[in-house]
Amino acid sequence: MTVMETTGTRTDICAAPPQQNRRPDGEDRYTISEVVAFTGLTAHTLRWYERIGLMPHIDRSHTGQRRYSNRDLDWLDLVGKLRLTGMPVADMVRYAELVREGDHTYVERFELLRTTREDVLARIDELRGTLAVLDRKISFYADAGHALASERSR
């Protein structure tokens, strides 16, 4: 039972002010455990991302151990943000493929970003609707002294 995990709730990782404990040196060859510390992802997940093609092939040391670059960390930042929107991993893999395929996929990438943007706007709107419902319910609970409150709000 190795240690790992236990760092952060995995959902608010990217909510923290960026560039906080990242890029601690000017170096460009981070070990997997350093990347775990920076991103809050597990080593398992990092290797899995690579296997499924969500990451480019990560550079290796002479003995075959992963050495992540700043560019890789930038990519993980983007992936983290997209993950927060609920975008399926398969879609992110698709985007990664487009990037690997080169400049001629420019238009498709652009479209993908724009539809994702629309999705995010829609999700924010949904959440605002939910917030309104919660606020109504909360003020109902706050008002009704607790005397006759048995879930008949609205």
Add this chain to the structure above:
Amino acid sequence: MTVMETTGTRTDICAAPPQQNRRPDGEDRYTISEVVAFTGLTAHTLRWYERIGLMPHIDRSHTGQRRYSNRDLDWLDLVGKLRLTGMPVADMVRYAELVREGDHTYVERFELLRTTREDVLARIDELRGTLAVLDRKISFYADAGHALASERSR
């Protein structure tokens, strides 16, 4: 292969202006397929919600078929909203239990609603952060004519 499904994308169900095609009559004893039409959930899911305790025991016809009330539909509305926030089903079941247990769970319910509200606010903020990243990337793509665009934004 029965029909069902195919109605709506399931994510924007509750985003539609409420009271739209709901409560079509003054009646209070909707069949499961009517509820499927109103909510966009599948009949499978509705039965499953009941099995796991996310719904109260639904009233039955003399032959044992479910007859949903307007109150049940209200509850499904709330569940739909909470689902959009990413709240785990187990937590919603917990809330449902509190409601069933009666008035003395008032404080706990209130707290649950308030923490959920905070979570929603946090999620909206995360999404706004993602939106900012997407906007930066999109304007990068828009500017760089497509000539030398090979994923080196930021």
Add this chain to the structure above:
DNA sequence: TAGAACCTTGGAGTGCGCTCCAAGCAAGCG
């Protein structure tokens, strides 16, 4: 130089939220 801590791989396992199945009962229609 020993030992702990860390890294590698392919493949199997897990938890969540559904999703479907089989077998059978009930209601409406030509």
Add this chain to the structure above:
DNA sequence: CGCTTGCTTGGAGCGCACTCCAAGGTTCTA
């Protein structure tokens, strides 16, 4: 009456996104 359509149940199955395992090689610290 037979047929179609819709409903019932418990339990099995599925897709996603990880999560972990076993067996072994590497790197760091004392």
